[in-house]
Amino acid sequence: MKLFSLASGSSGNCYLVQSSAGHNILIDCGLSAKKVQQYLAGFGVQIHQLSAIFLTHDHSDHVSGVGTISQRWGVVVYANSKTLEAARLRWEKLHRVAVEQTDRSGAADSGTVRPPAISKYNLQVLPTGAVIWFGSLQVSSFPVSHDAADTVCYTLRENECQATILTDLGCATNVIFEPLCRSDLIILEANHSLERLQKSRYPYYLKAxxxxxxxxxxxxxxxxxxxxxxxxxxxxxLVWLAHLSQESNQPEIAKHEISHQLEMAGIHKFPLHVAQRDKPSLQWNGEPAVYQIPMF
Incomplete structure (x- = not known):
């Protein structure tokens, strides 16, 4: 199994997972179909070669490109029923806005092409906690606390290697620790520095x-x-820090504040890596993680 971070932030989130048998799946896709095509091509993958897209929740930075990809290339989209319904409504709204904008432009430009009518999305319900297999690659989900329809996070396992993506949640619940403790790779949200958030330009309701x-x-x-x-x-x-806020966090701040917390607990010089917001960055090739105890 290989895992690649294509983008991680409030402007778009997307991870590519490749199984040893050649299955390609995405976890979320908050990028345009055009950008996804570009990024996938960099890893030798064509968009029609995707086996599936899994949605964690329905917020636009996780689903905005999924509707187009499912319509145009027939890629199957998996999520629980509440997330699929909320995402479908979001895609239809995006389509209506695009049609209205095109119609307004068309009044001045007779060459403007109207977006095609919405065709059927290829949607499959995957109940929270269910397990699905792609050859030897296992995908499962668990619930987390977030202000969306029914948010989940995903664990991916092939043979003896496991990865868990834990982003978009406001607090830790007991259910998250079993998959995380068993994972070689942990993609962990580090959204904001509390100090920077409080000093940010965000309105009070958004900070709250x-x-x-x-x-x-x-x-x-x-x-x-x-x-x-x-x-x-x-x-x-192996830990990747993800979903950093552009407004209220920075990679070095995130690493410093998390490392300080670990140092206070006697865990010294723990390596942390940061997924970039708007372009492919980190790659994991499925190796078991190793931590060397610092000598000094």
Missing amino acids: RITSDHGHLSNLQSGKILQEIIERSSPAH
């Missing part, structure tokens, strides 16, 4: 939403989650 139990994880929360994972299992985890 972000810091609520249904919002996003702060660096401090992420550090505490990672500390508990290590204390329950071992430090043998």
Whole structure:
């Protein structure tokens, strides 16, 4: 199994997972179909070669490109029923807006082409907690606390290697730790620095939403989650920090604040990597994670 971060942030999230048998799946796709095509081509994948897209929830930075891809190339989309319904309504709204904009432009430009009518999406309900297989690649989900229709996160496993993507949640619940403790790769949300968020230009209601139990994880929360994972299992985890806010976080700040939390718990010099917001960055080739205890 291989896993690639194509984008990770409030402007769009998308991860590519490749099985050893050649299955290609996406976890979320908050990028345009054109950009996804471009990014996939960099890894030798054509968009029609996608086996499936899995949705964590219906917010636009996770689903905006999925409707077009499912319509145009027939790619199957998996999610629980509430997420599929909310995402479908969002795609139809995007289509209506595109038609209205084209009609307005067409009044001045007779050469404007109207977007085609919506065709059927290829949607399949995958209940929360269910398991689905693509050859030897296993995909399963678990619920998290976020202000969307019915948010989940995904665990991917092939042979003895496991990865879990944990983003878009406002607090840690007991259900998250079992898959995380067993994972070689953990993609962990580090959305904001509390200090920077409070000083940001965001209005009060948005700050309150972000810091609520249904919002996003702060660096401090992420550090505490990672500390508990290590204390329950071992430090043998590769960790990517993800979904960093452009307004209220920076890669070095996230690494510093999380590392400080770990240092306070006696976990020294734990390596942290940061997925970039708007372009492909990190890659995992399925190797088991190794942590070397610092000598000094």
